[in-house]
Amino acid sequence: MAFNGEIFEILSWLPAKAIFRCMSVSKSCNESTSEQYFAKIQARNMLQKNDNAFFIQQNSSQKYKGKLELHVLAGEENSCGVPCESLNFMKNLGHLLGSSNGLICCRNTNEFHVGGELFICNPAMRKWLLIPNPGRFEGPNQDLNAVLQCNVGQSDRFPCSYLLMVMAHTEFWSSDLMCKFYIPNEGIWQELGLVNLGARNIKFYIPRMRSTSCPIGFLLYAREVIFCWPYIVAFDPKKGTSRFMKIPKAARKCDFGHPNFKMGLFKWSKGNEESICLVTLSKRVFTTWAMVDYDAGLWIKINKVRALAMGMVEPDPEIAGFTVLNGDSLLIATEKRVYRYCLTGDWRGKRAEKVRENGCGANVFLYPYSNTLRTCGDGMTHFP
Secondary structure (H helix, E strand, O other): OHHHHHHHHHHOOOOHHHHHHHHHHOHHHHHHHOOHHHHHHHHHHHOOOOOOEEEEEEOOOOOOOOOEEEEEOOOOOOOOOOOHHHHHHHHHHEEEEEEEOOEEEEEEOOOOOOOOOEEEEEOOOOEEEEEOOOOOOOOOOOOOEEEEEEOOOOOOOOOOOEEEEEEEOOOOOOOOEEEEEEEOOOOEEEEEEEEOOOOOOOOEOOOEEOOOOOOOOEEEEEOOOOOOOOEEEEEEOOOOEEEEEEOOHHHHHOOOOOOOOEEEEEEEEEOOEEEEEEEEEEOOEEEEEEEEEOOOOEEEEEEEEEHHHHOOOOOOOOEEEEEEEOOOEEEEEEOOEEEEEEOOOOOOOOOOEEEEEOOOOOOEEEEEEOOOOOOOOOOOEEOO
16 A cells, blocks of 8 residues: 555656556556546645647637647657647647646637637647537627636635636627636536726737636736836636726836837746746847835846847848746747746857747747646537
């Protein structure tokens, strides 16, 4: 019994791909890892480890599939990854909207939306869960802004171990967004009400949760015309209230009207502390700020570096997209390649590390991925 307990503990810290390999050669490993309890422990343990892979999704309308790629970080190829069957399934049927702790949220690109307009899948397990249509939005073809966050902590309002939230306009001229979250064990959507994003014409960007332990609030930023500063809206789904926050003062000097200007909000962690960070790309210069006081809205500049000084292969790199990986590294996609640049430590002599090739084009989203056994919820089935 003690031996089986030791196996259980060791395997629970391995990625899903490595676990499946152990299951195929050992009966005791197969027995220890087949229970739902083990899947919960393994998914929880993976939250404490760095993400070792990422998806690249071509930026296009959600009703179209677009190009999709999965890349594993160097040195992790033998222990992390998903079957080709799973990747082909996602390429043929889905447009990726979010990734959290091994689960992927996709927009169903099937012409008839058979079974639902959204679905959640675990590509490592070859399983998925169709999600019914949220309904009561402006039109069936409009893009949905989705939030998928695992390990949010159960409560009366959020009874499941993950949060799936969508936001979209209910009226063409309205700047407010209707917010709904999905209850998997009941198979229904529940309205949280309208989110006030201000009176101006808003461009919505991918929201980020402020906390991974509970849905205290997520943050998004909206960009208006070049005469107005971007700003951040913090929404508390438990209370149904929103709060406006300023971006760092130095960030307001960026040329927001420049065609190559980009900005993003991401999770930031240093030591045991966790916050959010703001990354801007203005005139080929990356600048990163971390929020040090959420209540006061205080920021601190972490890093500022020119793209040309990062040591990329391209002499004049065109940036296709970027994200923050594991709270300390900037993952940058150019038109042809993907690089990783460390945001912490001494910047002098630091160079970007080439990770993989980029085959998804000149405008992409990047989503960190963790290889887990987390279940999609009651009613999940194997890929057809």
